Amino acid sequence: METITLTINGQEVMSPLGKTILEVVHEQKLDKIPTLCHDPRLEPYGSCFLCVVEVKGLKKLVPACSTLATEGMIVETDNPRIRSSRKTALELLLSNHYADCIGPCIDNCPASVDAQGYIALISMGRYQEALKLVKENNPLPLSIGRVCVRDCEAACRRQIVDEPVAINHLKRFIADKDSVHMWTPAVPEPNGKTVAVVGGGPAGLTCAYYLTLRGYKVTLFEKLPRLGGMMRYGIPEYRLPKAVMDEEIAWITGLGVEVRTRMELGRDISITGLKGKYDAVFLAVGAHRASTMRLQYEDDTPGVLKGIDFLRRVQIEGPPKFSGTVAVVGGGNTAIDAARTALRCGADKVAIIYRRSIREMPAHEEEVEAARKEGVEFHFLTNPKAIVREAGRLKAVKCLKMSLQEVEGGGRPRPVPIAGSDFDLACTTLIGAIGQQVDTAFNESGESCELERWGTIRADEHTLETSIPNVFAGGDVVSGPWTAIGAIAQGKRAALAIDRKLRTGSAAGADFHFASFKHHFHDVTRTELADVTVDEKRQHLPELPPKERIKDFREVEGGYDPKQAGTETRRCLECGCVEYYDCMLRRYADEFGVDTTPFRGEAREYKVDHSHPLVVNDPNKCISCGRCVRLCTDELGIAALGFVHRGFRSVVRPALEKSLLETPCVTCGNCIDTCPTGALSEAFPHKVLGTLAKEDKPSICQFCSLGCPVNMKVLSSDLFHVANTTAEVQAGPNKGLLCARGRFGHRCLTEARAVTAPHLRQGKHLEAAEWSAALEEIHAGITAVVDKHGAGAVGVFVSPSWSNEAQYLAQKLARRAIGTSRVGSFAYLQAPRALDGLNPQMGATLSTANLSDLESADVIGVLPGSMGEESLVVEYLIRRARKGGARVVVLGETGDRMAALADLWLTPKKGTAAALFYALVNQWLEAGKVNARQPAVDNWDELRQHASGFSPQKAAQATGVADDSLQQWLETFADPGKAVVWLVPPDHDDGHDAALPAMVDSMLAGGGFDRAGSGWILLDRHANSAGARELGVVPKNGADLKTAVTNGELKALVVLGEDPVGAGLLKGAASKLEFLAAMDRDWTPTLERADVVLPAVSLAEEAGSMTRCDGVIQTFQPVVPVEAERWNWRVIARLGAIFRDGFGHESATAVQAEIRGAHPLLDEKRNEDFRGASLLAGGPIKGEQFHFACVTPAAAGSEKAPEVIAAERWFKENIRTK
């Protein structure tokens, strides 16, 4: 291949000619050029223009994805002009992206708690996972779940329909659930660094928590006797029981935080002192000093109190005894708290005086309502003017009525006194609750922080670092009196900044996160939410009746029960995008600091198409990159998707804007993987979890013998799904493409009912049992049958989708431990030749070509039969090979798309395809083109004789194939030296059972079987059919095994991973078993019928190896690990050991070593280079000669294979039917 030299970013690089700039740059890892429309599996396109680069000599920027690299080219891939263009491209795309990245709830929460995420988890009953998610940003959900101001609910879209989702009540629900045995995070080894946190309120506690989780040793200083800050000393007991709060505080300090109370900054400790002793300091001393009403006698009249001081005193000293009227001045939460507390202290009457109207009141609406219900009076538009004393004692407060004046620029209206409206409000106690300030006394000794005008500490907006290096500050002391959740937000921000500072020397960190929101385009209206029903109303908390409440300080509100919580979660509209973490558009928006404001204008708006049961199409998120269209049409030949409209309105939709269901869509879901945004996504059976990070874990598809790599997106141990988006899986022979089984079939692992423990039959019922008891019971049951009927009455059956280790040990269990040779698989009971059909000719039944040979093949042939679901991937492999120049020959009446791919499509009469192959042999014999190496075949004469009966005329006659087609057939294969790969469909012997041996005869005669690049591939419905064959899960005589099953000769069965009962294979005589042991992952009729039940694990839960259709052995690791003792092969090994000493194996390596030792075929390095041909080249397996089958073409039907594997049946019943 011609090589070119070009310069990229000043570096001279060499590359083969014919690659694009993007390919060169990415392959040689010279830069990460961003791109949205490019998928390496597709032809270059060039539409998003994110990948633009500069080529010297060209004025324009060029798209790297579709510009060929040429000799001498000088390319720059990153500079200000390029970045600016890329940024604008993203801004333009996002200016036409009417969609939400995250829910407004998350966006509006100061601490960015993932409300949508935990609501989704609660809806699935995953309470602890939900709680853990909350605690990623808020370590105090027990408290916050009771007192939060709920900015999330203020932003909740559900209120457009009826009322917001009760997000905070849900948070309280999971926190309460957890409070008995609190979940404890893992604390890492100490990193040797120390931090002093001053102030034990929400900011300080939060900062201490997140620093502890990062290995810092934290000392928490608190001025007051106990921790909690304003939450303890400002919020009354009836709203936040302190015992509840203490649980949470103890949980944090219990992680290893050293607590030192009654330590006041500025008196007991100083900033300078702390700085000297600790690596960093966090100041979170709050804003505890009450503001004054600026009235005469305010400070020296008994009975005149300050709100926050009053609340604090109640907390420390207990409630005082009030009588008469208590007047409270102020409109904030502290005023309401003071008023409601005063009621509980015995006041006869409580009146709140507020200078504006109820509309302007900063206190939470629900608090105001609660106070009203309890009997608090409100004097709105009223302001205290003077304290009226009598004999030095408080008598009344003189008030003025106010009117409101609009303020220019639209702030809160200003209250203006109405002249002459004075009146006296008689009272025995007057509480001024008009606000708090920072008490800056701490700053007066030693080093002091710079302050803002209002007395708050000046701190960097992003890092919260103060004017003193390594001293950080947050909470009310920085923000002024704010909310608890605001303090928590700052506490976490400070912890992260301190961590960065102490690790890297700089507190600064990139924290830009782009998020698109529908309300940035326009208000979301009820019309858009027309589909949302109002059947389920907001669930309210149970609360004490008002008359009861005011008697004491008991908590007023109770919590949800699980049913209420479930109902409430269903009200969530799931605004945030399912692809939040995987969306390339959003990721690049972060990277380039996108701002769409200058480009806001018209945006396309579409209804989201939810009609397809498995694929959601949200055209609002489509960026018209056409990846899905090109994949669906050009690569897969389906064309379910296409572009509609032109220009600004152009968008990807099914043709004529129909629903996906009305298209030829085959539900392969490959469009989902290639979509760089959330325009195409998976329809999950549960709530959207897109805002939760998931981990990519590679595995192998368990559904057919192609062994396609799959990538699992794992959220938790039992929640994952297939998304083939990683470069790793896309490097596989299938290029990451899957059929519907591969993509959606694995849902059975998270949805189907799994067996969790061994069970033993007790009469009519199965009872859970210990592992050892169950295994012993199997031993006893089998031994009894052996004693009575002999070992031959025992059969061992194993699923052809289980691992090699399990296959090997299962046959060993039968042959060595039990002593029976009746070992096999129910999957092949009707068609045993799938397992040993080539033995008479080759000495072994195996594939001789490799999947990768397809790409370089001159001719690809397909034997008669149907490919089934996985046809899609096979077609893709063939289509790719065709692009590379392969000629495709398809035999049989294959009515599906396979025929459409054929360059030559022959439809011999059923059962006669063999004649075509002997016609080839005849042609070669006549031309003297038979296998030059004359391999050891023992019956050449017989072949000569046999083939001579298949002249072209006779072959045409026998097959009914037209003369010219037959001529083309002969011409295609005239030269036996061509690289020819035959694909053998899984059901090839269904009426065509002579075709395979005839094809093999032709390959033996022509020599194609022992040449690299040529051969055949036996495809199979089951994932490890090749492993089963090669490792001996094959009875000596298949027909014998079938008879033994059907006539009831087998009295005891060990069935591993198969369901013969459900498949109707154990009827009549066969059902009269004396003992049945069955092992499977899910409950099946076989398990329900068994005497002993063992739980199996899925391929996603264990490690092992599988042999692909072409003989390549692929290993896999657990995606969601379970204890290794539960792995299927280990269970078989344990069972075997009970039968026979020394049976067991400690490790997979040991089993594999034994497998290699036991089987000559496997005693060879097996990897991608493996070709059966290289093994067979030396001669047949058993030291015998190869043998031509010389079959006679004839139709002979065989029975359809029954569905014996639970996962397969699950797919058909749960996915295919959709």
Add this chain to the structure above:
Amino acid sequence: MKQIKVGLATCGISAGGEAVYQALSSRLEAVKADAELLETGCVGMCYNEVLVEVVDGDTHHLYSHVTPERVERIVEEDVLGGKAVEEWLVSGPGVDREAAFFDKQKRIVLQNCGAIDPGSIADYLDREGYQAIRKAIDDHTPEEIIELIQASGLRGRGGGGFSTGLKWKFARMAKNEKKYIICNADEGDPGAFMDRSVLEGDPHAVIEGMMVAAYAIGADEGYIYVRAEYPKAIQRLRQAIAQCQERGFLGKGIFGSKNDLTLHIKEGAGAFVCGEETALIASIEGKRGVPRMRPPFPANRGLWDKPTNINNVETYANVPWIVRNGAEAFASMGTERSKGTKVFALAGKIAKSGLVEVPMGITINEIVFDIGGGIRDGKAFKAVQMGGPSGGCIPASMGDLNIDYDEITKTGAIMGSGGMVVLDETTCMVDVAKYFLTFTQNESCGKCTFCRIGTKRMLEVLERITEGKGREGDIELLEDLADKIKSSSLCGLGQTAPNPVLTTLKYFREEYEAHIRDKRCPAHVCKALIQYRINTETCVGCTLCARKCPVNAISGEVKKPHTIDPDACIKCGLCHEVCRFDAVVIE
């Protein structure tokens, strides 16, 4: 026998040509005149349609603005009487009222248009038709033909201006047993109708040009991609191809050579972007008409991935003339780097709108004033818009500019396919930019981000400027977007879409600023920025405006000055139009 020719190109038809033809036909039959009634194409004087020519041997009487009512007199006096109807005559013995229109023209492409019957291959053959292809085959190798075309200096008339000879050479050099030629007749610029007129008036010239090209590059199959909105052109082409097939000019072994050629007509559905060659090819292949990245160029990988040569109608129409008359004759016309002639479609505020063919190097002023008769209604010349939506506006102050590819490109406009829209003082340049951008925005295929969304955002900025909602920074935003759209789009449509905005910004920036800062439209066009007022001194109180006002916004007593209620006024401008005393003023 006398011949009577009626101009029945689309311009003639839309002026009522078919009714005139019918009237002539029945009249001639009624009087049993010894005369033959014929159709012809467009001679260029679209402003004079319907044109009827009475030919008697060497004597030509050309009548303009003929209506069915005038037919009787023409037949009576001229056809039967042999005497021209002087007052309707455009040209005839001793009369040449349109000399100025033709004097500065040089007709190569249009030589037969309006002169021959386009439905008659005999007419074409009479005028040296199919001599060029015979000459090419008999006397020259394909390489020599390519050399000849290269030497002539012919450049692509579709707008790109790429050397035609070089293009042919690349297609010739591409190794493949199958090659195609394509004629791009997807004329889509608003106001442009050169290709249509040529196809309607002289289809054989285009076919002959394609034959020469096919011979030169070695193609045996070709497509004419013509928009379905040109039914007359399609009819003429079908007729012409059928005639060629009948005579063996198309098919196997044409003109006795070993060369085969089959031509197909592909009707385009009117997507502007399909004029872009890769999109056009995709459209012929039955795919969505979307451009793709070049290279590979069609010369190497074109239709069905085979080497393909694609030129536009006017380019092919030049070829027979060049082959017949030699490269030098062609190269002797024009400027140093732009040879031959160029056909322009004159439109807009010009007195004589129509089709003209001028030698390269002529000035804008010569076209506008000498040929086009200046601006209508005595208004002041403001600018010409050249090159359609991909082009730009050249101000009147640059009227002495010599028209050739490179000079035009320097102004920020482009030669384009030949649309020339003349603008006068009553044209708002922001509005013009908005008009053309609206067009490209609607016609973008939607593939590239910048073209799809960027032009939309530019348009929104222009819309708000013309609505009086322009903001500081809008001009900079337009310039920034324009720059990025130009440099980051796959095809010519996107790469040139900002040109109308950029050229108007370049030459008329103060008009944008007036809109944005002073909320004023200097040309009094943008409705949101103008007000209608009645000048009480000139108003005589005739009440006409009040009666015409559709929203009753005008009040006043008879014979006393009227007033307009600005809140009720919808700025339709009807009062301004109907006032006979110029009393309604716009400010």
